[in-house]
Structure formats: C-alpha cells, structure tokens
Amino acid sequence: MTNIDPRRLLLDMYAAAVGAVSPQRCLPPYLPPPPRGRTLVIGAGKAAASMAKTVEEHWRGELSGLVVTRYGHGSDCRRIEVVEAAHPVPDAAGRQAAQRIMDMVRGLGEDDLVLCLISGGGSALLALPAPGITLEQKQAINRALLRSGANIGEMNCVRKHLSAIKGGRLALACAPARVVTLLISDVPGDDPGVIASGPTLPDPGTSTDALAILRKYAIEVPSEVLQHLQSLAAETPKPGDPRFAGHEHHVIASAQQALEAAAQVAREAGIAAHILSDDIEGEARDVGRVHAAIARQVALRAQPFAKPCVLISGGETTVTVRGKGRGGRNAEFLLSLAAALDGMPGVHAIACDTDGIDGSEDNAGALYAPDSGERARALGLRARAMLDDNDGYGYFEALGDLVVSGPTRTNVNDFRALLIL
CATH class of the missing domain: 3.40.50.10180 (Glycerate kinase, MOFRL-like N-terminal domain)
Incomplete structure (x- = not known):
C-alpha cells in the first residue's frame, strides 16, 4: 500500500469498470x-x-x-x-x-x-x-x-x-x-x-x-x-x-457491475473499497460538494470509513448550463469537488463517463489531486470562478489532467472514485 500511485490506481479502476460492461x-x-x-x-x-x-x-x-x-x-x-x-x-x-x-x-x-x-x-x-x-x-x-x-x-x-x-x-x-x-x-x-x-x-x-x-x-x-x-x-x-x-x-x-469490478481492483491493491451507490442523480456540482463532505469526514474523523479507502459511485448527474465554458457532467463534478476540498491533503479522485465521452467533449472525464488547486492558481485559474462558468474542461485541460480514452463502445454512465490516503 505504501507504493500506491494514486493516479495509476484510479485509471486502472476506470479501465476495469469499462471492461466489466463490454x-x-x-x-x-x-x-x-x-x-x-x-x-x-x-x-x-x-x-x-x-x-x-x-x-x-x-x-x-x-x-x-x-x-x-x-x-x-x-x-x-x-x-x-x-x-x-x-x-x-x-x-x-x-x-x-x-x-x-x-x-x-x-x-x-x-x-x-x-x-x-x-x-x-x-x-x-x-x-x-x-x-x-x-x-x-x-x-x-x-x-x-x-x-x-x-x-x-x-x-x-x-x-x-x-x-x-x-x-x-x-x-x-x-x-x-x-x-x-x-x-x-x-x-x-x-x-x-x-x-x-x-x-x-x-x-x-x-x-x-x-x-x-x-x-x-x-x-x-x-x-x-x-x-x-x-x-x-x-x-x-x-x-x-x-x-x-x-x-x-x-x-x-449495468453500473453496479462496473463499480464492483473497480472495487475489486482497489482491494487487490490493498485499499478498502466502498460503493456508495450506483444510481446517484442530481446537479453535478451538488453531488461534488456532497462527495467532498464525505471525503473530509473520512480523512478527519475516520467516519463512516477508516482511511486508506476508496469511495465509488455511479449514476447520472445533470448540469444546468449558466456559463459559457466547456465540460460535461464529470468535469463539472470534479471542479465542484476541487472547490469544496480546496487542497485537502490525501484526497485524489477520478470522474469519467463509461462511454469515453463526457457530454459532447473529446474527453471521458478528468483526474483530481490534492495539488490541483495550487497548480491551477499558478496558472491564474480559480475553481469556483470556472465552476460558475461551467468550464470544467478548461480547468482540467490546463492542468493536463483530462482523461482521454476515446469511445469505449459501451455505456453505463458516470464512474466516480475518491481515493483517501
């Protein structure tokens, strides 16, 4: 577990989720x-x-x-x-x-x-x-x-x-x-x-x-x-x-099959995996804030789970478009998560569409790391301001953290995983 590469683990979980529903x-x-x-x-x-x-x-x-x-x-x-x-x-x-x-x-x-x-x-x-x-x-x-x-x-x-x-x-x-x-x-x-x-x-x-x-x-x-x-x-x-x-x-x-396959990858890496739900709906930014609150409770209080662990969820969120930015619901979720966590140590995340296309963009989704906010600010980017403009794509593209898989030729909707170390 000490040799865990958070980015690699999250990408492997996503690949397993997609493969399980091919x-x-x-x-x-x-x-x-x-x-x-x-x-x-x-x-x-x-x-x-x-x-x-x-x-x-x-x-x-x-x-x-x-x-x-x-x-x-x-x-x-x-x-x-x-x-x-x-x-x-x-x-x-x-x-x-x-x-x-x-x-x-x-x-x-x-x-x-x-x-x-x-x-x-x-x-x-x-x-x-x-x-x-x-x-x-x-x-x-x-x-x-x-x-x-x-x-x-x-x-x-x-x-x-x-x-x-x-x-x-x-x-x-x-x-x-x-x-x-x-x-x-x-x-x-x-x-x-x-x-x-x-x-x-x-x-x-x-x-x-x-x-x-x-x-x-x-x-x-x-x-x-x-x-x-x-x-x-x-x-x-x-x-x-x-x-x-x-x-x-x-x-x-179905989404449940995908989530179970991803959870197995985490467990094989020595990380406890918890599936929160396979049918979460609601505004992507609201779901992002809720996931951030749960991650914070795990990191600071060891509730309802002890770290290290990964929290996995699926379903289909929505985005009410108010701004002029680019990005699908998974980028919007992660941008909301980034704004809410504000660099909290030890929390990494991925959010991708299992079809390989987040909304109408060319990416499946994106990755978040504890230093995402710091790297973004060095580029003059602010998560909350870009969330107001629905510009999750622009935020994670600037960081080099888009996940681009191409079409997977399957589709059980959103895949999200928060790794808490």
Missing part, C-alpha cells in the same frame, strides 16, 4: 436460440455497433439487420449494417436510420426473431418524430432539455411522446415476430423502459406527464408539438398490452 463480456450468455424463420438484428445506442459485432461472432445461422450508433463509435460488422448519427442532439442520419429500421421490421412472420440491441444514447440516435412534428422541432426541444437540468427519465418521457418509434412503438411494428431485447443500462435504477426511451418496452408514462415536464422547466414548444401532446396520438402502449406477449428483455450490463 458487450464482448456480457452479451453472449443472453443470446436466444435461432428461430425457425429469419433473424433480424436492429438496435441503437453508443454500444450498438459493438453489441452487433459480438452477435455476429457468436451467432449460428442466418443473420441480417441494421443498428445506429454515435459518430466515431462504429464497428466492423459483416452482416449487420452499422449507421452512425449524432448524439446528444439528433440529426437527419439518425432519423433516416430509424425510418429504415421501421421499414425492415414490417412484414415479418410469427416464426421470425427480432433481436433488438439497446444501449444508452439510443434515444437521440433513434430519432423518428411523430407525424406533424419536424426533426428541427425535436432538436430544439432536446437542446432545451439538455440545458435545463432535467434528469434522464424526464428527458426520455418527453422524447417517447414526440416519437413514432420510442415508448414501445417499435415492438408493435415488429408484430407478429417475437422480439428479444438486450439492454446495456445507462439509467439510474436500470429501468429497461427508460433506457434509450424504451423502443420495444411498454410505457407507463403519459403525454400529460410529458407536458408537465416541459412546464416544469419552462420549455416553450411550437403549437404543433403542444397539439400533438394533447391528442390521443401521443399516447404510448401501456404495460399489460397483449401485443407484448411472448417478448423478452434482459439488462445484460
């Missing part, structure tokens, strides 16, 4: 037996291409299909077409891919199998606006939701009710074929109906819920959108609908 490791045990008829593979999400490649490598028999993933997250598939599109704001490529998927599943028979591969990011990537709503209108609403601080469940509730494919509608289009959905969860609580807005799962939410969310965050919408949400056409198929009979879904990877 499709190559998690997907094969959940593959169903081949059907009597055709097998069509469809899907969407940041892990969709990697999931599709894994299916190809393990499937015996005929196979075809199409999946859509984020730009730069593709994979070399031979039988399943991979289309790349925009995330987190949808674009025309995502809309066209969604329409092609809907066209593919129509006309299937009861002996056919639809294998649906879903992961985080699929909601933006599978963009097919409801009739009467334009892609541009959905883009504007999506941007407003992203800036508002709405959580993933709220955003996906709105998306479902503005869509022609989400909230179970894709599954209905597959009838009478059997649908098996394999999901990598990026949502707190691992609710399969929330992951990528549940294109093949029934939806308990209502269009009234969607309207309430838009009002809650004071998001103005065009009259066409308002009229749609007030009509019966906006309603999604509900739990208990007999049209979902015989379908299956399995969450094959």
Whole structure:
C-alpha cells in the first residue's frame, strides 16, 4: 500500500469498470436460440455497433439487420449494417436510420426473431418524430432539455411522446415476430423502459406527464408539438398490452457491475473499497460538494470509513448550463469537488463517463489531486470562478489532467472514485 500511485490506481479502476460492461463480456450468455424463420438484428445506442459485432461472432445461422450508433463509435460488422448519427442532439442520419429500421421490421412472420440491441444514447440516435412534428422541432426541444437540468427519465418521457418509434412503438411494428431485447443500462435504477426511451418496452408514462415536464422547466414548444401532446396520438402502449406477449428483455450490463469490478481492483491493491451507490442523480456540482463532505469526514474523523479507502459511485448527474465554458457532467463534478476540498491533503479522485465521452467533449472525464488547486492558481485559474462558468474542461485541460480514452463502445454512465490516503 505504501507504493500506491494514486493516479495509476484510479485509471486502472476506470479501465476495469469499462471492461466489466463490454458487450464482448456480457452479451453472449443472453443470446436466444435461432428461430425457425429469419433473424433480424436492429438496435441503437453508443454500444450498438459493438453489441452487433459480438452477435455476429457468436451467432449460428442466418443473420441480417441494421443498428445506429454515435459518430466515431462504429464497428466492423459483416452482416449487420452499422449507421452512425449524432448524439446528444439528433440529426437527419439518425432519423433516416430509424425510418429504415421501421421499414425492415414490417412484414415479418410469427416464426421470425427480432433481436433488438439497446444501449444508452439510443434515444437521440433513434430519432423518428411523430407525424406533424419536424426533426428541427425535436432538436430544439432536446437542446432545451439538455440545458435545463432535467434528469434522464424526464428527458426520455418527453422524447417517447414526440416519437413514432420510442415508448414501445417499435415492438408493435415488429408484430407478429417475437422480439428479444438486450439492454446495456445507462439509467439510474436500470429501468429497461427508460433506457434509450424504451423502443420495444411498454410505457407507463403519459403525454400529460410529458407536458408537465416541459412546464416544469419552462420549455416553450411550437403549437404543433403542444397539439400533438394533447391528442390521443401521443399516447404510448401501456404495460399489460397483449401485443407484448411472448417478448423478452434482459439488462445484460449495468453500473453496479462496473463499480464492483473497480472495487475489486482497489482491494487487490490493498485499499478498502466502498460503493456508495450506483444510481446517484442530481446537479453535478451538488453531488461534488456532497462527495467532498464525505471525503473530509473520512480523512478527519475516520467516519463512516477508516482511511486508506476508496469511495465509488455511479449514476447520472445533470448540469444546468449558466456559463459559457466547456465540460460535461464529470468535469463539472470534479471542479465542484476541487472547490469544496480546496487542497485537502490525501484526497485524489477520478470522474469519467463509461462511454469515453463526457457530454459532447473529446474527453471521458478528468483526474483530481490534492495539488490541483495550487497548480491551477499558478496558472491564474480559480475553481469556483470556472465552476460558475461551467468550464470544467478548461480547468482540467490546463492542468493536463483530462482523461482521454476515446469511445469505449459501451455505456453505463458516470464512474466516480475518491481515493483517501
């Protein structure tokens, strides 16, 4: 333990977390037996291409299909077409891919199998606006939701009710074929109906819920959108609908698996590891302050844990954008942590998105060390001022402490670890 390199240990924990939820490791045990008829593979999400490649490598028999993933997250598939599109704001490529998927599943028979591969990011990537709503209108609403601080469940509730494919509608289009959905969860609580807005799962939410969310965050919408949400056409198929009979879904990877793998790396290094939670939500800066308070209590009071130890958490925080800086929710979390700890000795931290992209930036996240504040001040940077400008990226870029992994082709959301020595 005396030879611990804090930076190396935290990076190794992050790598273990990502590796534990890779499709190559998690997907094969959940593959169903081949059907009597055709097998069509469809899907969407940041892990969709990697999931599709894994299916190809393990499937015996005929196979075809199409999946859509984020730009730069593709994979070399031979039988399943991979289309790349925009995330987190949808674009025309995502809309066209969604329409092609809907066209593919129509006309299937009861002996056919639809294998649906879903992961985080699929909601933006599978963009097919409801009739009467334009892609541009959905883009504007999506941007407003992203800036508002709405959580993933709220955003996906709105998306479902503005869509022609989400909230179970894709599954209905597959009838009478059997649908098996394999999901990598990026949502707190691992609710399969929330992951990528549940294109093949029934939806308990209502269009009234969607309207309430838009009002809650004071998001103005065009009259066409308002009229749609007030009509019966906006309603999604509900739990208990007999049209979902015989379908299956399995969450094959989750944040908890990632956190447990990271904890094992710490324990093998002689550091006690404590998982605080796998589904923390809230403003990233608030979560940063709370984590800083817990770290301080451990460092000064040996409560609720004795040091040396590492505190691990996951989930999906949000950022209400007020400034003009750069940075995703993990950089924002760490910047808030830095401001709260103010150089407290012995506390090191990492915060990264398991998909390798923090928000819309080119980094997965960043690292924090006890001397981060001192090094920043030597460059004329102040953590609190940069937090006010939502500029976590700028702060950690200047320090050389960004974590740049590139796309990991999986996604179970945020990974955070505080090492207290």
